[in-house]
Structure formats: structure tokens, C-alpha cells
Amino acid sequence: MEKIILASSSPRRKEILNRFNLNPLIVEAKIEEKKSYNESPEQVAMALAFEKALWVCNKFNNEEVVIGADTIVVLGNRILGKPKDEEDAFRILSLLNNKEHSVITGISIIRANTNIKIIDYESTLVRFRHLSEEQIKRYINTKEPMDKAGAYGIQGYGEVLVEKIDGCYSNVVGLPLGRLDYLLNKFFNIKIL
């Protein structure tokens, strides 16, 4: 069995992978996420995923398969990251209110000893319901928004905010399982199921 390292501190990513028998080692990549980028949102998500995987890869023996991921929320051409504080969460959720946005997760898989470096992304459309100010404030009071891109978690209370979703669900939570399975299978002969 290949040794797999998940280069992430995200409890959601760990949970998603732990449901399958991959038994990844969890190592947080300490990279600095810039405030603004000139690249497209897809490029930003892929570059950050690659940076995380590479950072962790450089700390190990080279034979492990390292997975990095980065999730961003995109409204028009604006990237909405994690909220700085509750006020920022209110601003972000008000922007998303009654509109459709994309959730993009960049994914990178690296194994240094075979010099294989994969970078890809998955995009999911999410439409928010029409929410009142009071509903947004009540949601922020749950504290759920604070560590999440776009200031919501679809897997938690945030499901109430969502009218519809078009695309991969696990991608919104932080790790697109179908695409990950495809890439692991094709390039590393690893099967999730």
C-alpha cells in the first residue's frame, strides 16, 4: 500500500478521506496565501494546492504520495476567501445572498521519486436562497463561517442557505472525491474504493 500524505489542516478534508481506507498521514503545509492575485481563480486554486503539496513533499522521503488542495469561492471574478472576522463574514454572505457562485477546489498530487506532479481543479455551482439580514446574522452566530472559504459550510448549518447546487458536493466541502479517485487511479494506480 502506498503511503499517502494529506498536506492539509482542514478537518473536512481529513474526514472525507478517512471514510475510505487510504489512512493518510496528516501534515499541515505552512504556506502564505497572498491577498491578491493576477491569475484566474482556477489558476490561483491550483497554484495554492501545488504549493501545499510541494511544501510537505520537501519534508519527506520522496516515495510518499502527497495530496494538496485549496478551496475558494468565486463570485463573478472576485475571489472570496475566509472571513477575517464576523463583520467580514456578514459582508461576504451579503454578497453571496440570492446569487449563484462557483466553488473551485484546486488539487495537486505529487510523488517526488517518480517525478510525477499532477495539478487539476473541480468547479461546482452553488446558488444561495434569498436571505434576510437577520438570517445571515443568526447564521454567523453559529460561528460556522469563520474558518471557511465564502464564510459558509454546506455540510453544516450552511445547508439552509443553499437553494441549489450543480456539480460535485465533496468539492464544495474541500476535496473533490470523484476527481481525486480518477487522478489517483490514472497516475498512481491507487484506488479509493
Ligand SMILES: Cc1cn([C@H]2C[C@H](O)[C@@H](COP(=O)(O)OP(=O)(O)OP(=O)(O)O)O2)c(=O)[nH]c1=O
Ligand atoms: C464553501 C465551503 C468551504 N469549506 C472549507 C473547506 C476548506 O477547509 C476551507 C477553505 O480553506 P483552504 O485554504 O482551502 O483550506 P484550509 O485552510 O481549511 O486547510 P489547509 O490550507 O491546511 O489545506 O473552506 C467548507 O468546509 N464548506 C463549504 O461549504
